[in-house]
Each structure stands twice: as C-alpha cells, then as structure tokens.
Amino acid sequence: MGAAKAIPDWPTTFGGIAPPSEPGAFVEYLHRVGAVVVGLLVLALAAIGLLWFRSRPWLLVPPLLALVLLAVVSAIGALVVLGSVSPVIAAVDLASALMVLALMVTAALAARFFLRNPDGTAHLAFRDSFSRLALGSGIALYVVLFSGLSVGIPAPGNCLGLPLWGGYPFTAGGEEWLRTAHLLLSGATSALVVSLVVTAWIKRRTERRELLLANGAGALFVTSLAAGELAAAGGFPWSLLAIRVCATVLLWAVFTALVVREGLKATR
CATH class of the missing domain: 1.20.120 (Four Helix Bundle (Hemerythrin (Met), subunit A))
Incomplete structure (x- = not known):
C-alpha cells in the first residue's frame, strides 16, 4: 500500500x-x-x-x-x-x-x-471427489492471489490478487487480455469455492472440522471480495484495505489446512 x-x-x-x-x-x-x-x-x-x-x-x-x-x-x-x-x-x-x-x-x-x-x-492422497475439489480450488486460489501483480492490475491494495471489479481492472496499456484472463480465472475460482462449500455440506456434514474449514473458507472469500469492492467504491480507505488483506491471508491459511487435512485422511 x-x-x-x-x-x-x-x-x-x-x-x-x-x-x-x-x-x-x-x-x-x-x-x-x-x-x-x-x-x-x-x-x-x-x-x-x-x-x-x-x-x-x-x-x-x-x-x-x-x-x-x-x-x-x-x-x-x-x-x-x-x-x-x-x-x-x-x-x-x-x-x-x-x-x-x-x-x-x-x-x-x-x-x-x-x-x-x-x-x-504420512503422505498426501486425494481419493474422493471432495478432496480433489479442495485441491483444485486451492491451486486455483493460489494462482489468483499472486497473479494479479504479474498482470499489473493498478488498484491500490491489490497486493493479494482477488480482483476488484470496481477497481478499474481494464486500463490502457496493452495488457487488457492478461487482466481479462485474470478476471476469468478469478470467476472460475469463485465458482469452485461455492461448489466446495456446497459439496462439504453434502459429503462432509458429519466431519465437523472439515465442514468448519470449508465454511470458513467460503466466508473469508466473500469477506475479501466485499471489502475490496467497498474499498474501491469508497476511495480505498486503509481500514477496508486492512480487512481485505487480513481476510485474504486467513483465507489462504484455511484453504491450506483444508487441503492438507483432506490429503492426510488416507493415512489415518
């Protein structure tokens, strides 16, 4: 910042x-x-x-x-x-x-x-559809988080690359297609996160920790996006940018925990 x-x-x-x-x-x-x-x-x-x-x-x-x-x-x-x-x-x-x-x-x-x-x-093994969905969503999220910087998205506070839809992602400079690709990847990641939460309620309803992590990831994802959009609409105040960054860091930690727990299940 x-x-x-x-x-x-x-x-x-x-x-x-x-x-x-x-x-x-x-x-x-x-x-x-x-x-x-x-x-x-x-x-x-x-x-x-x-x-x-x-x-x-x-x-x-x-x-x-x-x-x-x-x-x-x-x-x-x-x-x-x-x-x-x-x-x-x-x-x-x-x-x-x-x-x-x-x-x-x-x-x-x-x-x-x-x-x-x-x-x-211990070894990681993703043997059912939910564990593989968690792994795929985690990889997509990781790419989205850092790739916003590589495509030069100029919004303040965009150091963690969940895109700011109201934060002028399309600007002149010849890199519009990269930014468009980043937004599309972000949209796909959003869909994966929603699918992960829904699937967790279907396949992990009785597993309290996994369900909690999946729901927490969904809530933090929404919080990060909402804080970013509100910040973009309000001139990027520090308070909202801080909430955005903290929510995104926690989101990554929670996603990592979910993926690792799912992978280690096969060895329990």
Whole structure:
C-alpha cells in the first residue's frame, strides 16, 4: 500500500533501528520486525527438525523450504526499498510469501498427525471427489492471489490478487487480455469455492472440522471480495484495505489446512 518506500534504506531504518514516528514508515517498520520474528521462528523450526526429526520429512522439509523462500522474499523486499521491481518479480515475492505460510500450516498439521499417530506414515492422497475439489480450488486460489501483480492490475491494495471489479481492472496499456484472463480465472475460482462449500455440506456434514474449514473458507472469500469492492467504491480507505488483506491471508491459511487435512485422511 505504498509503505515500502516510506523508509529509504534497508535493512536499517533511517540509519538505525529505532522505530520512526511517521505513520507510513512505522507501518514498514512493523512489517520488517514481523519478518524478522517469522524468520527466527522458521529458523528455530528448521533447527529442531534437523536435530530431532530427520526421519520425519513432513516436519523437516517444510521449514527448510520456508527458509529458502524467506531469503527470496527478503532479497526482493530489499530491491523494492532500494530500487524497483517488475510486476513479475513482485508476483514471485508474493507467491513465495504465500508458500511460506502454506508450508508452516502443513508442518503444524503434520506435527498434529504424528502426535496422534506416533508410528504412522504420512503422505498426501486425494481419493474422493471432495478432496480433489479442495485441491483444485486451492491451486486455483493460489494462482489468483499472486497473479494479479504479474498482470499489473493498478488498484491500490491489490497486493493479494482477488480482483476488484470496481477497481478499474481494464486500463490502457496493452495488457487488457492478461487482466481479462485474470478476471476469468478469478470467476472460475469463485465458482469452485461455492461448489466446495456446497459439496462439504453434502459429503462432509458429519466431519465437523472439515465442514468448519470449508465454511470458513467460503466466508473469508466473500469477506475479501466485499471489502475490496467497498474499498474501491469508497476511495480505498486503509481500514477496508486492512480487512481485505487480513481476510485474504486467513483465507489462504484455511484453504491450506483444508487441503492438507483432506490429503492426510488416507493415512489415518
């Protein structure tokens, strides 16, 4: 939302480490502090995996991959502050950050699986129509979320690419067909999410957690879209943009949890 350029240097903050007083710079400062905290936590998880869980790839590999992706995110973040990046690189940045979240959710669910099944062997298998629908919807959502940046959609707060139908998606510049493709993919993803919720009530009615995750994903999807449209209609106030971003991040986490839980069912 423009805060990245509020601090002109990296990794320091105006040559030091003290928090700045200017609101935009403070937002960027909080972002950097959060990134450091996340990085340390992932590093700790990777170290624990290497020390005690080498025989459990589901507990070892996700944090190691997340460390690599965090390095990519940090490097791109530095480029954003110190210079500029293309829409494609910005999309890679967002895709990497989303994958870090997915990997951490996967590791958490795998840890829960092994806690309940100490001698179990975990692998993902999507053997019925609902689990495959969840997987397909999750893949489509992932592509939609980061691809908005790569096609250069210029709406403020569109860093997570659920499109703003009222946020002037069709602008001059020769990339209209890419934006149209993104909108069509988003529409298809919306249909998949609706189908997922309906199917959950049919096939997962007695499975409380799966039904809750599917309904939560549907509610968060609607919240993200509604907040984006209201923000576009009202001049993009920070409050609605914040709701949009938070809802979208939670949506991705919930979708990841649903897909992983469905995949791990075959090993229970």
